[in-house]
Amino acid sequence: MMIMSSWWTVFFTIASFSYLACVSSQPYDYPTANLSSSWINSVSANHSVTFTDSSTVRAVLLRGTFGPKYACGFYCNGDCETYLFSVFIVQTNSGGGITSPGSGFPQVVWSANRNSPVRINATLQLTPDGDLVLRDADETLAWSTNSAGKSVAGLNLTEMGNLVLFDERNAVVWQSFDHPTDALVPGQVLVAGMNLTAAVSATNWSEGGLFSVSMTSKGLVASMTADPPLVYYDMLYVGSKTNKEASYAKYQNGSLQLYVNSVEPNPPDMFTGIPPAASAQYMKLGPDGHLRVFQWATQWTEVADVFTGNLGVCDYPLVCGEYGICSNGQCSCPRSNSSVENFRQINDRQPDLGCSEVIPLTCNASRNHSFLDLEDVMYFTFTYDIRSIDKKSCKEACFKNCSCKAAVFIYGSNSSDGDCYLPSQIFPLMTNDKSRTRYNSSVSLKVEIAPGVMSADPGIFPSGGDRKKSVLGPVLGSTLGILGAAVSVGTAVFVYRRKKRSEEIEEDYLDHVPGMPTRFSYQELVTATDNFSKKLGEGGFGSVFEGSMKDGTRVAVKCLDGVGHIKKSFLAEVESIGSIHHVNLVRLVGFCAEKSHRLLVYEYMCNGSLDRWIYHRNQTTSLDWTHRRQIILDMAKGFAYLHEECRQKIIHLDIKPQNILLDENYNAKIADFGLAKLMGRDQSAVVTTMRGTPGYLAPEWINGAITEKVDVYSFGVVLLEILCGRKNFEQSRPEEERHLLRLFQEKAKNGQWLDLTDKYCEDLQAKEAKLVEMMQIAAWCLQSDYAKRPSMSMVVKVLEGVKDVHMNIDYNFLVPQYPISKTSEGSSSRDDTPILPSVLSGASWGSVGGCVGVVLETIGYDIPAVEEPTHISYTVTIMLAIISSRQSMRSSTTKFGGGGGSSGVAGGGDGDVYVGWRSGPQNEGRIHGPCFWPQLLPTTFATRSSPSMPSIQRGYGPNQPSTEADDPPSLFMFAFANYVN
Numbered sequence: 001m002m003i004m005s006s007w008w009t010v011f012f013t014i015a016s017f018s019y020l021a022c023v024s025s026q027p028y029d030y031p032t033a034n035l036s037s038s039w040i041n042s043v044s045a046n047h048s049v050t051f052t053d054s055s056t057v058r059a060v061l062l063r064g065t066f067g068p069k070y071a072c073g074f075y076c077n078g079d080c081e082t083y084l085f086s087v088f089i090v091q092t093n094s095g096g097g098i099t100s101p102g103s104g105f106p107q108v109v110w111s112a113n114r115n116s117p118v119r120i121n122a123t124l125q126l127t128p129d130g131d132l133v134l135r136d137a138d139e140t141l142a143w144s145t146n147s148a149g150k151s152v153a154g155l156n157l158t159e160m161g162n163l164v165l166f167d168e169r170n171a172v173v174w175q176s177f178d179h180p181t182d183a184l185v186p187g188q189v190l191v192a193g194m195n196l197t198a199a200v201s202a203t204n205w206s207e208g209g210l211f212s213v214s215m216t217s218k219g220l221v222a223s224m225t226a227d228p229p230l231v232y233y234d235m236l237y238v239g240s241k242t243n244k245e246a247s248y249a250k251y252q253n254g255s256l257q258l259y260v261n262s263v264e265p266n267p268p269d270m271f272t273g274i275p276p277a278a279s280a281q282y283m284k285l286g287p288d289g290h291l292r293v294f295q296w297a298t299q300w301t302e303v304a305d306v307f308t309g310n311l312g313v314c315d316y317p318l319v320c321g322e323y324g325i326c327s328n329g330q331c332s333c334p335r336s337n338s339s340v341e342n343f344r345q346i347n348d349r350q351p352d353l354g355c356s357e358v359i360p361l362t363c364n365a366s367r368n369h370s371f372l373d374l375e376d377v378m379y380f381t382f383t384y385d386i387r388s389i390d391k392k393s394c395k396e397a398c399f400k401n402c403s404c405k406a407a408v409f410i411y412g413s414n415s416s417d418g419d420c421y422l423p424s425q426i427f428p429l430m431t432n433d434k435s436r437t438r439y440n441s442s443v444s445l446k447v448e449i450a451p452g453v454m455s456a457d458p459g460i461f462p463s464g465g466d467r468k469k470s471v472l473g474p475v476l477g478s479t480l481g482i483l484g485a486a487v488s489v490g491t492a493v494f495v496y497r498r499k500k501r502s503e504e505i506e507e508d509y510l511d512h513v514p515g516m517p518t519r520f521s522y523q524e525l526v527t528a529t530d531n532f533s534k535k536l537g538e539g540g541f542g543s544v545f546e547g548s549m550k551d552g553t554r555v556a557v558k559c560l561d562g563v564g565h566i567k568k569s570f571l572a573e574v575e576s577i578g579s580i581h582h583v584n585l586v587r588l589v590g591f592c593a594e595k596s597h598r599l600l601v602y603e604y605m606c607n608g609s610l611d612r613w614i615y616h617r618n619q620t621t622s623l624d625w626t627h628r629r630q631i632i633l634d635m636a637k638g639f640a641y642l643h644e645e646c647r648q649k650i651i652h653l654d655i656k657p658q659n660i661l662l663d664e665n666y667n668a669k670i671a672d673f674g675l676a677k678l679m680g681r682d683q684s685a686v687v688t689t690m691r692g693t694p695g696y697l698a699p700e701w702i703n704g705a706i707t708e709k710v711d712v713y714s715f716g717v718v719l720l721e722i723l724c725g726r727k728n729f730e731q732s733r734p735e736e737e738r739h740l741l742r743l744f745q746e747k748a749k750n751g752q753w754l755d756l757t758d759k760y761c762e763d764l765q766a767k768e769a770k771l772v773e774m775m776q777i778a779a780w781c782l783q784s785d786y787a788k789r790p791s792m793s794m795v796v797k798v799l800e801g802v803k804d805v806h807m808n809i810d811y812n813f814l815v816p817q818y819p820i821s822k823t824s825e826g827s828s829s830r831d832d833t834p835i836l837p838s839v840l841s842g843a844s845w846g847s848v849g850g851c852v853g854v855v856l857e858t859i860g861y862d863i864p865a866v867e868e869p870t871h872i873s874y875t876v877t878i879m880l881a882i883i884s885s886r887q888s889m890r891s892s893t894t895k896f897g898g899g900g901g902s903s904g905v906a907g908g909g910d911g912d913v914y915v916g917w918r919s920g921p922q923n924e925g926r927i928h929g930p931c932f933w934p935q936l937l938p939t940t941f942a943t944r945s946s947p948s949m950p951s952i953q954r955g956y957g958p959n960q961p962s963t964e965a966d967d968p969p970s971l972f973m974f975a976f977a978n979y980v981n
Contacts, residue, residue: 031063068280070161082117103299211289314430321354363402371444378441384419394420518590554604584638607662634668640792655714709786716781725758
C-alpha cells in the first residue's frame, strides 16, 4: 500500500511538471509567426479584448510585456461591423496579457486595409510561399503584401512597431514602415516619395481625407487635396541638394528631423521640437489637417501639435469652410458695405461649416458678375499666377476667366504692383496680420448679382449703351430710396436706442455677431436642466445647474444673476474665445441672452472643481501624487495655450481651484476663461479693470497695467494649495498659520519644504525630490517682480523634465513691489488706473450697497509693522465720486480715525467712511481699505507726516478749497494709504 502511494505521488509530480512545461512553452509574448500560419477574426479567437469605448482587438502578434506595447491583429471601433488589420498600441499586464483599462484604449498606428475593411470570420494567412494575405468572410481578397516567391521565412513585429516579413538571413523582404498610413512612431522614417494621408473622419478610416503630409527631395510639405494641391505648411531646405541619398524625415525622441543634404550620424538639416517621450508616443495626421503628437501617461493625451508652432489657427484650410473668413479663430461670412447679401452661413449655429453663395455663380451670365472687395484679407495659401501686376489688372484677369472665383492680390507697403493669385475654389479666407506677414493684401470675390442691380465695381466691365440705359433708372431710384431709407432708419434707431432697454440692444447686437458659440433659447435651457432642478454649485454672480441636451450630451449651465447690462466688450471677448479648443480648457458649448436672462453652457465635468479634492479633512477625497502632478501639468498646458498658442494672448485673470474642473479621469480643465482679457501679441501689458479673487491676485494689480504674468502668480498660489492640501488663507487656524504664503516664505528660506505638504496623502511623503521641485516652481511663480516669473510654457518644460527650475529665487514674495517716484517731500506720483470690479468675475469685492471694506491681508499682502513713535509718512490719496444728492450728504457723517490703537476703514450703506490705521504686534500694521467703487473720480490729495491720521480736505477736484459737508453734492470718499519710509 505504501508502494502504491509513493508511485501515485511520483506520477502526480511528473504530470504537474509536464503541464507547467507545456504552459510555459506558450508565452504571452508572441512577436513572430512562421509560414503556413493563419488566423480567423472570430469571437472565440485567442487574445480578444473588448474595451469600454466599444473597440475590440484580436491580437495576432504581441511584442513585449507590461505597459503600453505594440501588437498587430484585427481592430474595430464602435459597432464592430467591419475590422482593420492593424498595428496598434495596447496596455499589457505583468504577465503580458492585454488589459482593458478605463482610459487606455488601443491606438492604431498602421493599417493594411483602410479602404477595404473586413467583417467577422475574415482570415489572415501567411501562405507557404511567403505572401501575407487578408481575405474577407466571403473569400474576397482585401489586401496582400504581394511577397510570394521572395524567400520569406516568417513574420515579425519589431520593438519599434514595424511589421516585417523576413527571409532566412533575417533581411527585410517587406515592412509596414515602407507603407505608412496616417501615423508615425518613434524611429520611423518617411523617405522622399512617402506620404501620410488623413482618414476621412474619426469613425471613417478610409484614406479619402483631404489632407496629406509628403516628404519631397527638398523637405516636408503638408497640403490639402485640390487641383493643384493647396500647400498650407512646409519645412523645406533652402539651397541646392548635393547629397545623392534620398531625403527623409525621421521621428526621433524629442524632435522630427529632416535630412536633405546631411546624413546620419551628422546633425539634421532642420528639425522641429517635440516633447521627449516619457512613455509610448506617436504622431497622427488628423482629418482636420493637424499633425498631433499623443503620449501615454495615465491615459492617452495630446502633447504637441507639430504644425501649430508655425501656423496660426486660421492657417488650416478647413477651419471656416468654403468662403468663410477666419479672424482670431472665429468664422464669419464675407459682407459688403451695402445692403446686398452675397453670402450666408450654411448653419448659423456652426459657423465653421462655411458659407454659401446667395446667387450661385454661373459662367453664362458674366454680365451680372461683380466683385466683393475685402481689404486686409488673404487666402490661407498663396501661389502667384501673375507677377508685377496692379490690383485692377488682377481683377480683370479673374473676370475674364470663367473658372476664377476670386482675385487674391498681395503687394508691398510702398508699391501698387504686386502678385496675383486666381483660385478656382474658395476655401477659408483669413484676416491679414500685417505685423506677421509684412505685406498688404486684398481679396476680390467674384459674385453674381441680380439683374438690374448696380455692379459694386462697374469699372471692371465692358461699357455699352444698353448697359448704361439698363442701370441708369435703377441707380437713381436706388440712390433716392437708400437716402430716404437711411434718414428713416437713422431716426428710428435714435428713438429705439433712447427707449429700449439695454438687454434688447444687446440681443440685437448678438444677432449680427458672426462666430459666436451656439445660442440657445431660454426655454431650451429650462428644458435641458429640468427647470434648473439640480444645482451643481454657486458662484459669485449665479448658480450652476446640471443639464442634458436633446442629443443626450450632459452640460453645466451657469445662470448669471443681475447682469442684464453686460457690455458689448464682454460679448466680444466671449465671441473671440468661444471657438478655441484645447484638451485642458472647458469647452464653452453655448450661451443664452434673452431679455434679462444671461446663461453660459459648458461641457459637463463629472468630478467637479479642484477645491473639493484638495480642501479636505480626511483621506476619502485625497488625491494621490500621480493625480496631483498630472493636474498641475494639465493646468500649466492650458494656460500656456491661452498665453502663447492663440492668435491673441488670453489672460485668464481669475485662476483659483474653483475654476479648475476635473473630468472622469481627473484630467484638469480650465473653466471661466471666457471672462478673461484679450491681449495683442505686440502688447507688453494691458490696462484693465481689476478682477479676480483675493488671495490669488498678483502685486502688480495695484498699478493697473498687467501682463499674462498675473496668471503665473495665481498659478503659483494654486500649485501651493494642491501640494499643501489647504487654502491660502484660513481664519480658523492659529495666527501664525493663517497665511499659507507667509508660512511658505518662512519654510522655504529655511529649506523646510516638506513641513507644508498634505499629511492626508501618504504617497506624497515618499516623493521628497519631486515635491521640493514643485515647491520651487511655486516660489518661482510667486516672485513679486513679474519679470522674474517664468512663462507658462517654461513651467510646462520644467514639469516635463526638459528644463530645470530657476535657482535664483527671491523668497520675499509677500511684499508687493511697484515703482513710486517722489514728486515732493512726503508725496509720490504714480500713473494709476482706476480699479473696478468685473461684472462677471465672481464675488471678489463684495456688494457696493453695504460696502464694509477690503482688507489687504486677504489678498496676501502685509504692510510691515511699525512702532507708533516712529515718524511715518503716509500718502493718503482721497478719491471722491458723486453718488447721490445734496440731501443725502446732509444725512451722512464722514468719520476719520485718530492716532494710535486700532481704527480701521469702513464704508457703510449709510455713507459713513472711517479712515484709520492699525499698528502694533497684534495687527502688524495692516492697512484696511474700503471696497472698490465704480467710476472713482480722483479729487483731493492731502499728506501729513505723523503717527496719527492726516487731516482730510474735501472738494470738487484737485486744488479746490475745502468746503462744508452740506455745501457740495454728497461725496463718497475712498482712501488708500501707501506706506512710504
